[in-house]
Structure formats: structure tokens, C-alpha cells
Amino acid sequence: MRQPIVAGNWKMYGSTPRVEQFAAALNAADVAADVQLLVFPPVAYLHGFATGLGVSDIELGAQDLHVDQEGAFTGEVSGTMIAELGGRWALTGHSERRRYQGESDALVASKFLAALDAGLTPILCVGETLAERDAGDAAAVVTRQLDAVLESAGIERLGLGVVAYEPVWAIGTGQTATPEQAQEMHRIIRDRVRAASDEKSREIAASLRIVYGGSVKPDNAAELFRQGDIDGALVGGASLEADSFLRIAAAASDAT
Ligand code: 13P
Secondary structure, eight states: OOOOEEEEEOTTOOOHHHHHHHHHHHHHSOOOTTSEEEEEOOGGGHHHHHHHHOOSSEEEEESOOOSSSSSSOTTOOOHHHHHHTTOOEEEESOHHHHHHSOOOHHHHHHHHHHHHHTTOEEEEEEOOOHHHHHTTOHHHHHHHHHHHHHHHHOHHHHTTSEEEEOOGGGTTSSOOOOHHHHHHHHHHHHHHHHTTSSHHHHHHHHHOOEEEESSOOHHHHHHHHTSTTOOEEEESGGGSSHHHHHHHHHHHHHHO
């Protein structure tokens, strides 16, 4: 049985009052114990979140990291710094970074490894654009993004992380993938991991958590979570309010 994850990616939203309100709401809430809750605030708020939250029910992470642990790289933040600020997780390869920062599959694979080296758990984000889906290339694109990490990190290290399938056309658009579309891609990802090598890869494929992201809301989460290969969600907009975030977590708990 894979423990579901409900992760909130705050993107470049937030403020100190928002962090305080969110933390207070979480502290007052009955948080589903069988769901792993994660929040990825902007790194500027990581320490405030880590010290202000005061709840053990939630873990924190960063939305990106640099491949090196230190160096003359103005504006960058390393995995060891994230860990020191209270982060335990890191997103790698979010489509907004692939798109706006031009991050390549190879760079994303290096970041995945850098996160592990810093003691963080990486979440590898993969997903196709609408044009790629319309051209019938969705599976090929996602497989290519996954293979880049499988090839450089190896199956065992991939298995230390989590995969997030986030079709680009569903992010922030209100147009969620149907449960069937999401399940189909999650199955393709799991099959690819299973086929990567030997006996070990079967075990890793079975235990690997693959979460879905793209316009997940309290009213569509339950149906997604009922799919056999969907192990939770990476939530953008609906994670900014504690109420909707917790309702999605409750849906994940109900589905277990
Ligand atoms: P939305 O939930 O706002 O569509 O964002 C999804 C996402 O990109 C999470 O990483």
C-alpha cells in the first residue's frame, strides 16, 4: 500500500500573513494522519514556515534547487541550504521551470541527484504540452523526461523520490485531465519504471508514488484518487487556502 501524498506548490505566491494564517488553520484542523502532507512555499518563507508551523503533520520543501551545494551562482539556492532552513523535499523539473528557465531533461536529472545528495526527497515533475498531446506525443514526451533521470540516477535512486505527472495544459487552466487520461499516463510511467531493469525494478515500480497535478480541486480530487496508479496530488492554486488544501487531503484519506 502506497501512502498518498497531497503536496501544495505555492509557486510565487505568499506573504508572511498568509503563512501565519495557513499555519494557524492547519494547527486547528484535524489533519488526516494517513496522508503525507507537503507544502512548497517560496524559499523566502521556508524558515518562517518551518519555525511557525509547529505541527509535525506536514513537511516542507523548495520549488527548485541548484545542482551544486555552494558556489559563485548569484541568486541560486542549494539543497543543503534548503535542508538547513527546514526543507525536506524539492521539486525538480516543474514545467514552469522547464518553460521559463529553459531547464533541459539533463539539468533536471542533475537537480534530482543534487536533491538526494543534500538529503532531500526529490519530486520529479513530468508532463506534456497541449501541442505534444494533440500530436499524439504525450507518452513519448513523458517517457523521455523520465528516462533522463532513470539513465543518470539509476532505478534505485529514482525510487528514492516521487514522480508528479502534470500535463502542462491542465496547470492553472481549470482543465483537469480526466481521471482516465491521468490514470493512463500514470500506468505508462509505472510500467516504464518496472521495465527499467530486473527484479528490483518491479519492487520499485510497485512502491513508487506517482502524484497527479493540474487544476486539482476539492471537487475533482476524489475521482482522481480512486484511480489505481494515482497516489495523490501536487496542487497549485487550491493549496494556497488551508481549507481547500485540507479538503483535498481528506479526499485522499477517504480513497485509501
Ligand atoms: P494548479 O493546481 O494551479 O493547476 O497548479 C498545478 C501545479 O503546477 C502544481 O505544481
